[in-house]
Amino acid sequence: MPTLHHRTRPMTGRDPHEPARTATPLELLFDLTFVVAFGVAGEQGAHLLAEGHVASGIIGFAFSMFAICWAWINFTWFASAFDTDDWFYRVTTMVQMIGVVVLALGLPEMFSSLDAGDRVHNEVMVAGYIVMRLAMLVQWLRAAKQAPEYRATCLAYVRTLVITQIGWAALAVAPVTVPVFFVGGVLLGVAEMAGPVVAERFRTAGAGQKSTPWHAHHMAERYGLLAIITLGEGVIGTVASLSAVVDGSSWTLDAVLVALAGTGLTFGLWWTYYLTPDAELLHRHRERSFAWGYGNILVFAALAGVGAGLHVAGYYLDHESHLGPVATVLAVAVPVLVFVVADYTLFWVLSRSFSPLHLFLVIGTAVVLALAVAVAAAGLGMAWSLLLVMLAPAVSVVGYEVRGHQHVARVLGQALGQEKGA
Incomplete structure (x- = not known):
């Protein structure tokens, strides 16, 4: 039965294997x-x-x-x-x-x-x-x-x-x-x-002391929730860009493309972040928590940077920016590429497993982003460039759903098998 009061109780440390531990x-x-x-x-x-x-x-x-x-x-x-x-x-x-x-x-x-x-x-x-x-x-x-x-x-x-x-x-x-x-x-x-x-x-080595009893599944969920918060900047940036297109005029094709690009990009980044089973791997390999925990700072910064880049695109579309079209697209494309590279790197940090498919997907993402910059340089319109940027996370999503999930399943199976045999 849950506790119905909040009087002080001893801070003795939580059970790191507590079942059904979730964010409070x-x-x-x-x-x-x-x-x-x-x-x-x-x-x-x-x-x-x-x-x-x-x-x-x-x-x-x-x-x-x-x-x-x-x-x-x-x-x-x-x-x-x-x-x-x-x-x-x-x-x-x-x-x-x-x-x-x-x-x-x-x-x-x-x-x-x-x-x-x-x-x-x-x-x-x-x-x-x-x-x-x-x-x-x-x-x-x-x-x-x-x-x-x-x-x-x-x-x-x-x-x-x-x-x-x-x-x-x-x-x-x-x-x-x-x-x-x-x-x-x-x-x-x-x-x-x-x-x-x-x-x-x-500090704990040889001192008869324990390291803090953090919960792997709880931490994976907490990091995922902060990722969603940073992705919220993408939604705000989409609104800023869209407002610049529709302000004082009716909806146009550019407005529709910007709305689709911003929302689709945010959704694709969310899908990509949740492709890998961080909780299970972190539970099995607690010694890798620092590299994973610190490395996610770059992931969060990149996700927030995508939102900031969409803000920059909004300034450009509202004719209030000193940047040209190429620099504007780069403001969105660079954080997307940083996120994808960091996300794959963190999976390697936890799994110590490399698949050639991952390298292929990263290169494919970079090619799509480069194409978006080329479209901007050719003067074909910011909305079409942003639409191409939106497709960048789709490279990882499609690659995972078609083939990548098999590799992740093998890695997860090996980790769980090692845990049972321990």
Whole structure:
């Protein structure tokens, strides 16, 4: 019988083999704040690209994606291992949601300062992270106290959070140039990502301590849900592009093609993301979780980048862009290609299996995208170019449904067979 109250209960760690473990309503509520963050980052990046400030737009978008995805990763893996769903846990989650909102509010200032070129103003973003991390520190310390077998691991996370956050705060107030800021940012980013590896793999070695009890199927579902949120940027970008076509006029063939292209592209990317059984492979190969978990940052960034690219196409169709047709199509096509390559790479990371068909499908995707750019260069219309971009994910979908599923079935069968024999 489910618990009907939310009084505090010991944070002893969840069962990593708990049956029917799914995302909670609180986790879904938490994810809603990231809708805002991805939306602001996409709009700001698209605006700079449309203004012709390509370098600052791309760099600002990449920095935003890391900051947003890393905030989500910090909470999500902890929640998979230690979610108690008591009142204290709920309140600290709410505090983290406030931090995400503050982070999102700081994105426009960061983009504009980066474009100005003097220094990077990310003070508000850092303030949002401080709010989030104060709550996370309380949670990690609570787990360290109430779950002794995880104490060393939890305290290793605490040290990483404190040290890196002090570094980010110092970098935010330091009067350094943009290049120096990003050199420091890269070093801090490496430290951020190395911290969990040290905590989970090296801190626990020989110390009689356990690594955090995250749930493989739960994590695969959580990542899939965030992918859907980033795909929402594609829907928003489609609306932006479509509004530019139909604004002040009736529906035309171009309007129909843009609507079909944007919606079909988003749907095709969704289909492609869910082709592989990540949960089963992650459950069998927990040691590959870091490469998979971190690699998905590139997947999320690419999916959000497709939405931003569709925003850029909207600016072009509304005659408010400094970019030409080729650059506009590339703003959509490049993120699509990055997503496809990253998605296949992550399957290899989990399965350690390579099929020549995968290489053929990636090359086929690149050919379709190149054809879309060629159509734009020939002046045949943005709508037709976007329609060709829409067909790029279809290469993987058709290839999987015709032949690729056989390879995936063999890989999955081998993994499950190894697990039963273990």
